[in-house]
Amino acid sequence: MEKIAILGAGITGFSAAHRLHIEGLESVIYEKKSHYGGNSASFKNNGFIFDVGPHVSFTKNERIQKLFAESVNHEYEVVHVRANNYRKGHWIKHPAQCNLYGLPENLVVDVLSDFIDVHGREFKKINNYKEWLIASYGKTFAENFPMQYGLKFHTTTADNMSTDWVAPRMYRPEMKEVLHGALSPSTPDVHYVTHFRYPSQGGFVSYLDLFLDRTDLQLNHELIGLDPKKRELRFKNGIVTSYNYIASSLPLPELIPMISGVPSDVLEASQRLACTTCVVVNIGINREDISDAHWTYFYDRDIFFTRLSFPHMQSIHNVPPGAGSIQAEVYYSNKYRPLDRTPQECIEPVLSDLRRCGYIREDDRILHCHASIIPYANIIFDLDRAEALSTVHEYLDEIGIFYCGRYGEWGYHWTDESFVSGENAARNVLDGMS
Numbered sequence: 001m002e003k004i005a006i007l008g009a010g011i012t013g014f015s016a017a018h019r020l021h022i023e024g025l026e027s028v029i030y031e032k033k034s035h036y037g038g039n040s041a042s043f044k045n046n047g048f049i050f051d052v053g054p055h056v057s058f059t060k061n062e063r064i065q066k067l068f069a070e071s072v073n074h075e076y077e078v079v080h081v082r083a084n085n086y087r088k089g090h091w092i093k094h095p096a097q098c099n100l101y102g103l104p105e106n107l108v109v110d111v112l113s114d115f116i117d118v119h120g121r122e123f124k125k126i127n128n129y130k131e132w133l134i135a136s137y138g139k140t141f142a143e144n145f146p147m148q149y150g151l152k153f154h155t156t157t158a159d160n161m162s163t164d165w166v167a168p169r170m171y172r173p174e175m176k177e178v179l180h181g182a183l184s185p186s187t188p189d190v191h192y193v194t195h196f197r198y199p200s201q202g203g204f205v206s207y208l209d210l211f212l213d214r215t216d217l218q219l220n221h222e223l224i225g226l227d228p229k230k231r232e233l234r235f236k237n238g239i240v241t242s243y244n245y246i247a248s249s250l251p252l253p254e255l256i257p258m259i260s261g262v263p264s265d266v267l268e269a270s271q272r273l274a275c276t277t278c279v280v281v282n283i284g285i286n287r288e289d290i291s292d293a294h295w296t297y298f299y300d301r302d303i304f305f306t307r308l309s310f311p312h313m314q315s316i317h318n319v320p321p322g323a324g325s326i327q328a329e330v331y332y333s334n335k336y337r338p339l340d341r342t343p344q345e346c347i348e349p350v351l352s353d354l355r356r357c358g359y360i361r362e363d364d365r366i367l368h369c370h371a372s373i374i375p376y377a378n379i380i381f382d383l384d385r386a387e388a389l390s391t392v393h394e395y396l397d398e399i400g401i402f403y404c405g406r407y408g409e410w411g412y413h414w415t416d417e418s419f420v421s422g423e424n425a426a427r428n429v430l431d432g433m434s
């Protein structure tokens with residue numbers, strides 16, 4: 001039997017293995033950590049379950065919905081999403097462009113008059129995300145909302161970003177929707193996530209249960225070298241093994257330097273690929289009525305976190321009875337905003353701003369508090385990405401490494417897209433065999 005190696009035990013690695021299993025093929029997954037799941041993993045501490053970063057499934061792909069449902073024996077929550085935004089003491093429904101009601105009058109008037117100016121105009125040539133924002137929403141909204149949030153989330157300015165990731169994430173409303181949302185607090189839900197599903201028990205990682213027996217999972221196998229000519233893999237634990245076919249979900253800037261004989265231009269391109277690093281601060285308190293929204297976006301630069309989620313609102317089994325939980329995300333990046341403190345040092349400013357915004361009260365008891373880091377979080381679609389990525393991908397195509405997942409394709413993949421990407425890598429293996 002030909003040996004099929006899969007690198008990385010995240011959702012992508014498992015979907016590749018699952019697809020091969022359906023064809024009667026065996027595979028081995030090599031994972032550097034002592035647990036599986038990658039960014040879809042979940043952990044339980046002090047009775048609180050937190051996912052690595054906040055994870056919910058909002059896939060519209062019925063096949064994947066069905067697989068995830070089977071994975072948790074059909075025990076999942078279906079939740080109608082309430083998402084909102086915080087800006088300078090004001091809370092408004094998401095997306096902000098259709099929900100201006102409650103913001104200061106002058107700001108609303110400026111946003112509306114700029115929006116009226118640009119609405120219905122044909123786009124001229126758009127060179128970057130900043131131009132797209134101004135052409136879509138007008139200058140006032142662009143500068144006060146998505147450009148502020150974007151700087152916190154992507155860690156770089158909008159004029160340094162492309163627009164190939166924007167649809168369907170940035171909603172472009174009709175004039176009537178904007179006017180309605182400026183005059184009334186009650187508006188239709190137009191966010192691209194209206195509902196989500198989440199496992200009732202065990203956190204998001206339970207969605208992988210179905211796939212665990214479909215492969216030979218080798219934990220504690222950190223790849224440190226890959227020889228494409230000898231078709232050989234070297235691991236940090238001293239093990240050396242061969243492969244006939246390989247699918248990798250490893251982050252490209254990590255994978256490429258490990259490849260023997262990699263040309264210098266490819267190596268250089270891989271190091272130009274930018275990604276955010278997320279510090280996640282998980283907090284458990286002795287009260288569940290913390291927030292009305294399932295998640296909230298924060299625009300102000302002097303608020304330490306970028307986004308908050310509330311895992312006990314995803315499943316009540318994520319917390320001990322009567323407790324509530326908060327997950328705060330703070331974004332950095334090697335390229336644009338290097339980490340200037342340890343995750344531990346992020347706890348105090350997070351707690352302080354949670355108090356400032358009214359989430360945590362003086363008499364609340366903190367039952368759990370922990371900070372961790374996601375080294376590879378969201379791909380930054382900066383203006384370097386497209387060219388650098390095509391250099392890297394062409395090289396991997398040449399040497400027969402099938403790349404997949406969020407960090408192999410280097411895209412904005414949600415879990416369902418990562419799942420399909422893993423299946424596609426498996427199909428490439430199958431095509432290679434026929």
Ligand SMILES: Cc1cc2nc3c(=O)[nH]c(=O)nc-3n(C[C@H](O)[C@H](O)[C@H](O)COP(=O)(O)OP(=O)(O)OC[C@H]3O[C@@H](n4cnc5c(N)ncnc54)[C@H](O)[C@@H]3O)c2cc1C
Nearest residue numbers: 008010011012032038039053055056222223405406414415
């Ligand atoms: C903060 C955050 C929130 C998100 N929220 C959602 C959400 O709500 N819904 C949703 O659908 N998607 C969400 N996503 C996206 C989702 O996390 C990804 O689509 C998905 O987890 C990518 O899976 P993957 O298997 O491709 O990568 P990963 O999960 O990163 O898996 C890659 C694996 O490779 C391993 N690895 C790395 N280097 C080596 C090495 N040298 N040797 C061996 N193994 C190695 C890693 O340890 C990891 O286990 C979110 C992502 C982030 C960062």
